[in-house]
Amino acid sequence: MPRVGLTPERVVAGAEELADEVGLPAMTLAALAARLGVKLPSLYKHVSGMEALQREISLRAMTELGQVMSRAAAGKAGDAAVIALMAAARQWIKQHPGRYATTVRAASATDEQAVAVSEEALSVLMDVLAGYGLSGKDAVDGARAVRSVLHGFSTLEIAGGFGMPVDVDRSYDLLVQALCRSLGSWGSATPA
Template identity: 45%
Template sequence: MPRDGLDRATVIAAASELADEVGFAPVTVGLLAERVGVRTPSLYKHVDSLDAFQRGVSLQAVGDTDAVLTRAAVGRSGPDAVRAIAEAYRKWALDHPGRYAESVRAPRPENDEYQAVTYEAVQILFDAVAGSGLTDERAIDAVRALRTVIHGFVGLENDDAFHRERDPADSYRFVVDTHINGMRAEAAIGGPDTAPLHVRERA
């Protein structure tokens, strides 16, 4: 990559690509400088520290997640929205393993921008389960469970942990549908929630 036109956005994009290729932890400033075609001191004109480019990758990863989940949820609600979001989430995580791993880290308390973007990603999940008839407390449980299902399954899949002759995509759909059926059963037991869902916690 030529050094002409190099800017912070280009550097962060290159760091994100490297993270997907080799993992997030192995990405160093020297390796990043080599990728963008400059000497290491020149890179510091655009990103002033290793920590700065790591924060940039994290922020971009969560922003990308927001965009993917938003597109998946458009025009859908209830179980259809949950399934679409889960499928889109898995595909993005498998296509971008380094970025995905960084996107699910807890935000630093002092990083308001990261917390805001992370909140938006989680809120999309809350919106998807909002019409399921769950109480607010159970909706929090449902979103936490859904995030656990997605993260656990994708983490195992990214680590090549599934070896039996069964397509992981089929197993994933089964797991997601099981979660949806669990929400339906809980809503039937607890009765419909008449209060609007206003969740401001990072579940």
């Protein structure tokens, strides 16, 4: 019988917090059980294992990140939308590094729920890129560029990868401005 008060929701919430504190690779079911004050077998009444738990974290994280980006970009267009969306996402990633780590891998095409959640978050970015006149393959390329800049900078920042004595925010702002200029001419660019 499941412990009173322990629910799948509470297990996932505890796992999210733990992942953010110790990092996704260091999060174990044993550590989660200890955090929740239960024995390890009790967790299996609420989640089938680490893979299922990470999937649940990913679904919630992708939904939350999509909402954060949507709120940030609301009422904005072009550079202002990209700058706001990326700033909000960067802040969320810094606050939730463990949760974010579950969102990096593309959803499996056979997981309809994960695909739907991923597409919902991606639609926010695609709407912003449409403000640059990007559609089809150009929009996909633009989305990959935005995601790569955001992911690369944020994960390096979280890992302490910027040790030089120059303001990290200055470097970030310059990078985002360069990306915005690039997006402005993206559709006319032809890959070699």
